[in-house]
Amino acid sequence: MPTRQHDAHRARSRGTAARQESLREHNLSLVLGHVLDADEPVSRADLAAATGLTRATVSSLVDLLVESRVLAEGEPVQTGSAGRPAVPLAPARGTLVGLGLEVNVDYLGVRAVDLTGDVLADVVVPGDHHASDPTAVLTVLAEHADRVVRDLEARKVDVVGASLALPGLVDPTADRLRLAPNLGWSGVDLSALRDLPPFDRLGLTVANEANLAAVAEWRARRRALPSFLYVSGEVGIGGALVHDNAVFGGVRGWSGELGHTTVEPDGPACACGARGCLEAYAGKDALMVAAGLDRLGPVEDLCARADDGDERALASFARGGWALGVALSSFVNLTDVAHVVLGGVYGPLAPYLHAHVTAELETRVLTAPRPDLVVEPSVAGTEAAMTGGAVEVLRGLAANPSSRVTA
Amino acid sequence: MPTRQHDAHRARSRGTAARQESLREHNLSLVLGHVLDADEPVSRADLAAATGLTRATVSSLVDLLVESRVLAEGEPVQTGSAGRPAVPLAPARGTLVGLGLEVNVDYLGVRAVDLTGDVLADVVVPGDHHASDPTAVLTVLAEHADRVVRDLEARKVDVVGASLALPGLVDPTADRLRLAPNLGWSGVDLSALRDLPPFDRLGLTVANEANLAAVAEWRARRRALPSFLYVSGEVGIGGALVHDNAVFGGVRGWSGELGHTTVEPDGPACACGARGCLEAYAGKDALMVAAGLDRLGPVEDLCARADDGDERALASFARGGWALGVALSSFVNLTDVAHVVLGGVYGPLAPYLHAHVTAELETRVLTAPRPDLVVEPSVAGTEAAMTGGAVEVLRGLAANPSSRVTA
Numbered sequence: 001m002p003t004r005q006h007d008a009h010r011a012r013s014r015g016t017a018a019r020q021e022s023l024r025e026h027n028l029s030l031v032l033g034h035v036l037d038a039d040e041p042v043s044r045a046d047l048a049a050a051t052g053l054t055r056a057t058v059s060s061l062v063d064l065l066v067e068s069r070v071l072a073e074g075e076p077v078q079t080g081s082a083g084r085p086a087v088p089l090a091p092a093r094g095t096l097v098g099l100g101l102e103v104n105v106d107y108l109g110v111r112a113v114d115l116t117g118d119v120l121a122d123v124v125v126p127g128d129h130h131a132s133d134p135t136a137v138l139t140v141l142a143e144h145a146d147r148v149v150r151d152l153e154a155r156k157v158d159v160v161g162a163s164l165a166l167p168g169l170v171d172p173t174a175d176r177l178r179l180a181p182n183l184g185w186s187g188v189d190l191s192a193l194r195d196l197p198p199f200d201r202l203g204l205t206v207a208n209e210a211n212l213a214a215v216a217e218w219r220a221r222r223r224a225l226p227s228f229l230y231v232s233g234e235v236g237i238g239g240a241l242v243h244d245n246a247v248f249g250g251v252r253g254w255s256g257e258l259g260h261t262t263v264e265p266d267g268p269a270c271a272c273g274a275r276g277c278l279e280a281y282a283g284k285d286a287l288m289v290a291a292g293l294d295r296l297g298p299v300e301d302l303c304a305r306a307d308d309g310d311e312r313a314l315a316s317f318a319r320g321g322w323a324l325g326v327a328l329s330s331f332v333n334l335t336d337v338a339h340v341v342l343g344g345v346y347g348p349l350a351p352y353l354h355a356h357v358t359a360e361l362e363t364r365v366l367t368a369p370r371p372d373l374v375v376e377p378s379v380a381g382t383e384a385a386m387t388g389g390a391v392e393v394l395r396g397l398a399a400n401p402s403s404r405v406t407a
Numbered sequence: 408m409p410t411r412q413h414d415a416h417r418a419r420s421r422g423t424a425a426r427q428e429s430l431r432e433h434n435l436s437l438v439l440g441h442v443l444d445a446d447e448p449v450s451r452a453d454l455a456a457a458t459g460l461t462r463a464t465v466s467s468l469v470d471l472l473v474e475s476r477v478l479a480e481g482e483p484v485q486t487g488s489a490g491r492p493a494v495p496l497a498p499a500r501g502t503l504v505g506l507g508l509e510v511n512v513d514y515l516g517v518r519a520v521d522l523t524g525d526v527l528a529d530v531v532v533p534g535d536h537h538a539s540d541p542t543a544v545l546t547v548l549a550e551h552a553d554r555v556v557r558d559l560e561a562r563k564v565d566v567v568g569a570s571l572a573l574p575g576l577v578d579p580t581a582d583r584l585r586l587a588p589n590l591g592w593s594g595v596d597l598s599a600l601r602d603l604p605p606f607d608r609l610g611l612t613v614a615n616e617a618n619l620a621a622v623a624e625w626r627a628r629r630r631a632l633p634s635f636l637y638v639s640g641e642v643g644i645g646g647a648l649v650h651d652n653a654v655f656g657g658v659r660g661w662s663g664e665l666g667h668t669t670v671e672p673d674g675p676a677c678a679c680g681a682r683g684c685l686e687a688y689a690g691k692d693a694l695m696v697a698a699g700l701d702r703l704g705p706v707e708d709l710c711a712r713a714d715d716g717d718e719r720a721l722a723s724f725a726r727g728g729w730a731l732g733v734a735l736s737s738f739v740n741l742t743d744v745a746h747v748v749l750g751g752v753y754g755p756l757a758p759y760l761h762a763h764v765t766a767e768l769e770t771r772v773l774t775a776p777r778p779d780l781v782v783e784p785s786v787a788g789t790e791a792a793m794t795g796g797a798v799e800v801l802r803g804l805a806a807n808p809s810s811r812v813t814a
Contacts, residue, residue: 169774179774227658239741248655250743251634257740260773262733264671274736274771326669329681330737333664334646336657364681366586366667367576 021402024061027053028401031061032070036115036398039222041074041088062089068405069095069158070115070397091115096404097152098393099162099202100386101145102209105129105182105235106284106296108141109383110148112159113390117219120157121148124383128296130235131184134177135192142196149198160397160404162202163389164193165209167236169254174206178254181271182236182279205392210238210256211247212388213343216380218242219391228339229331230378231258231324232385233346235284235295236271241335259283261327281323282353284345290316299345306352317349321356328357329364332373343378350377428809431468434460435808438468439477443522443805446629448481448495469496475812476502476565477522477804498522503811504559505800506569506609507793508552509616512536512589512642513691513703515548516790517555519566520797524626527564528555531790535703537642538591541584542599549603556605567804567811569609570796571600572616574643576661581613585661588678589643589686612799617645617663618654619795620750623787625649626798635746636738637785638665638731639792640753642691642702643678648742666690668734688730689760691752697723706752713759724756728763735764736771739780750785757784 030051035042042050048058065071072092076085097112097120106128112121123144129137141164149159168180177188194204214230226245232238237259241248249255259279260272267276268286280286285295291302291313305313328340342350357375362368380387397404437458442449449457455465472478479499483492504519504527513535519528530551536544548571556566575587584595601611621637633652639645644666648655656662666686667679674683675693687693692702698709698720712720735747749757764782769775787794804811 181773241741243655243657248650248742250650251745252743254774255741255743257773260740260771261737262771263669265729265733272773277771322672326672327737330668330734331741333667334648334662334738334741335655336659336662338658364667364669364684366588366664366679367661 025400025402027051027057028061028064028405029399031058032065032398032401035065035071035089036091036394037223041090043086043088045086047089064405065401070401070404093118094120094157096158096160096394096397097121098160098390098397099145099149100165100212100389100391100393101141101162102165102383102386102389103129103137103141103183104165104167104209104383104385107383108137108144109386110141110145111383111386111390112148112152112157113387113394114157115394119387120155121152123148126296129183134183134185134188137183138190138193139196142193142199146196146198149202158404159198159202161393162199162204163212163392164190164204164206165212165385165389166206167209167234167238169257170206170208172252177206180236181273182283182285184271205389207389207392208238208240208253208256209234209385210240211249211253212386212392213238213378213380213384214240214242214247214388215391216384216388217341217343217378218245219388220380225339225341227337228341229258229328229335229337230341230343231328231346233282233284233342233344233349235279237279237283239331241337243337258327258331261330263323263326278323278327282320282327287316287320287349290319299349303348303352317352318356321353322360324353325357325360326364328375329361332361332365338370338373340373340375341378342375343380343384344382347377347382350375432807432809434458434464435468435471435812436806438465439472439805439808442472442478442496443498444630448497450493450495452493454496471812472808477808477811500525501527501564503565503567503801503804504528505567505797505804506552506556507572507619507796507798507800508548508569509572509790509793509796510536510544510548510590511572511574511616511790511792514790515544515551516793517548517552518790518793518797519555519559519564520794520801521564522801526794527562528559530555533703536590541590541592541595544590545597545600546603549600549606553603553605556609565811566605566609568800569606569611570619570799571597571611571613572619572792572796573613574616574641574645576664577613577615579659584613587643588680589690591678612796614796614799615645615647615660615663616641616792617647618656618660619793619799620645620785620787620791621647621649621654621795622798623791623795624748624750624785625652626795627787632746632748634744635748636665636735636742636744637748637750638735638753640689640691640749640751640756642686644686644690646738648744650744665734665738668737670730670733685730685734689727689734694723694727694756697726706756710755710759724759725763728760729767731760732764732767733771735782736768739768739772745777745780747780747782748785749782750787750791751789754784754789757782 048055074088076087078085093116097114100111107126109124169178179186210232213232227243230240239256239258260277262276264276268280270277270280288295451465455462481495483494485492500523504521507518514533516531576585586593617639620639634650637647646663646665667684669683671683675687677684677687695702
């Protein structure tokens, strides 16, 4: 049975090789993770102490990561009276990026973020995607992405991968958008998009925009906030419950649809087909229209009107904030979340909405008054889902570094 | 430095002993867990195969568990042509029980459940605990519990521990009930209860009634339903989100307060002080009163009226079911749960509520129509929180068997 023996031998060799490969991958990931998570540069000695690996192993892994432009060495620092000066290691700046893309109701965009958090490319194109054609919009998005990628590559920047944020429910396999009511999209096959450049080379993951924006928020706070509700205020209102440093997705990843919390069962019609959903009171369109403004205009117009004492603008904020407070109270009672982050257009609108929101929370949250119940604006910046998508791509690199690191 | 050496030696000895103790505890727990989780009796050989322990180790652990009356041996069965007949092992019947206690708005009770799920004692005392005195009610509960425990002990049954279910928010340390609106209790110190017999001997854990009822449901389905929302319909309406075989408690364990989901912001007053909460439409009191019945009477009276075509009874079900459907729709949109179990008084009421509930779900759930979205009655039986408390006590035994198993 020479063949079987031969096969068995090959399988054993492969097994050993696979285990060695897997150990190296594990150690690379461990070292890289420590540098990416650190608040300041670390030395090889710090890494050996933190990981339990030998100094020699750490050095060879760090050398690989530096050669692959994942980590960068700073100027040596003399730390003690004896020994060689320590070389500080930090994430490399401007070498590798994750690409975060987004289609939302009134814009689309592409953002490239490097390992230090620097934004190396940022394209946000306003547009009206109410009841739009998915193929047309996604083709335009791919063209923008391709232009950004070519430009980055011309600047010697490696694009590690791409992530697309959509304001709707993505099927668990991420091959199909099930529903995005405000775009008027349903049952959209996303596999064709993966055949377009640059995604034919880069690959593409697809996720809910609020979930990705929550990742950006979590990252922006350097993980100091392990549990919070991220509210994504756009034309639609998304939400993502982050619990113990992870997004709570539910059975299929369709959780967090805060915009479709019923505020008044017989309230105004919602794009989803139901009545009285939060979006119909407090989504961007609803807020602008109630104030007599163009729904496609910037929310800063609404703020300016309110600052001038315009009654319709003030009434729009009062109604929107009231509805948001009613929905958030139910959310707090159901999930016991104690920290609410207002993102998207709610960032600039938060000062106008805050008192109306908290008035409802103080009445309706079962455990109120709750000094620990915080509602505050996002710190993740505008189009946070694009940032979060890029962060997710780079987190994938940290989990699986050998895709970029060549021995 | 003899003292230091001596101390170091003692520390090493203690360390070794602790490790051996811990290993034995781990293996006991492993073996016991396999028997308790199995759908049918298992042999020592089955256990050795399932745990990876040697046959000799399994046998000595099983002997301990049998001597301690945790496991019982059945009649030997000849399984093959050769070897000794296999002795089937199963949880012992009638030897050890967990005690589940509950105070709810219209009853209190004590239930003792053994490792096979048999109920060895069951006391349910109807009462009116609206706006009641916590000390008086808890003293009565302790007296019932003490009587049950004495009776069990006279029957040579060991009571492993006790768990109390309360319809409110228990502080994370379980030393204080923060709030139970329908009892009119707030800030109740529970430490005095622990000084009363039988809790001075048995100890006592305290938890939210819906969370414990969900444990009973999960157990009754033999863990075949890893993710569901348990709705506890009583005077108040509790909820517990079970996700991946664990109750999602939130930051402080105060999640699942479905009864305080806002249905109509200007709706009827709720015991919590807010308006339009689900409880005010669909809690037991609300359903009974809307039908013109005594709120302390049995819900079967309401069913009988509806069966006779009584218009007020039918209208009460229509309004309650509508409100429950509105609240559940928001819950599904927020948490992506796809299986709703109606427990407590909703068990018998489910046939009367079902059409009204599903009409709202079909309109308001973002992903509707959803053939996979199931709403069905509980299978955990009445006063499920009492059963769930007993189950939790016995699960504690399985996690920490040496408390009962003496070498």
